[in-house]
Amino acid sequence: xxxxxxxxxxxxxxxxxxxxxxxxxxxxxxxxxxxxxxxxxxxxxxxxxxxxxxxxxxxxxxxxxxxxxxxxxxxxxxxxxxxxxxxxxxxxxxxxxxxxxxxxxxxxxxxx
Numbered sequence: 001x002x003x004x005x006x007x008x009x010x011x012x013x014x015x016x017x018x019x020x021x022x023x024x025x026x027x028x029x030x031x032x033x034x035x036x037x038x039x040x041x042x043x044x045x046x047x048x049x050x051x052x053x054x055x056x057x058x059x060x061x062x063x064x065x066x067x068x069x070x071x072x073x074x075x076x077x078x079x080x081x082x083x084x085x086x087x088x089x090x091x092x093x094x095x096x097x098x099x100x101x102x103x104x105x106x107x108x109x110x111x112x
Contacts (some may be wrong), residue, residue: 002011005073016021017021020045020046020055021045022045022055022057022072022096023045023057023069023077024043024057024082024088025041025043025057025059026043027043027045028041028042028043029043030042032081034060034081034088035083035088035111036083036088036089036109036111037062038060038061038062038088038107038109039060039061039062039063040058040060040070040079040081040090041058041059041061042056042057042058043056043057043059043084044056045057045072048101051067053074053075053076054073054074054075055072055073055074056073057069057070057071057072057073058070058071058072058073058079060088060090060107060109068107070090070092070105070107071092071105073092076094076095076096077092077093077094077095077104078092078093078095079091079092079093079107080093083111086110086111086112087108087109087110087111088108088109088111089106089107090102090106090107090108090109091096091105091106091107092104092106
């Protein structure tokens with residue numbers, strides 16, 4: 001009976017671990033001013049502690065009514081944002097050894 005209980009508990013915990021809400025906005029960390037009344041907000045959606053890295057979600061917002069989910073970033077990734085002409089460019093970039101500097105995601109917003 002104990003072996004069956006252990007297997008059932010392990011499978012339940014594994015299922016719960018896979019159900020992370022990557023769009024959760026409960027744990028706000030920081031907000032960056034991206035210019036033209038737009039802001040990039042960072043939220044922690046999962047803290048892995050010793051065994052796994054953190055997952056952080058990023059949103060583009062005007063703080064009134066516009067919210068655009070961008071992506072989730074792991075510890076081995078970084079973000080870069082800049083305004084070029086009339087475009088705001090937001091990138092998620094890898095810091096892993098095998099593909100360091102590779103752009104994993106890019107969002108371009110016309111500021112006009």
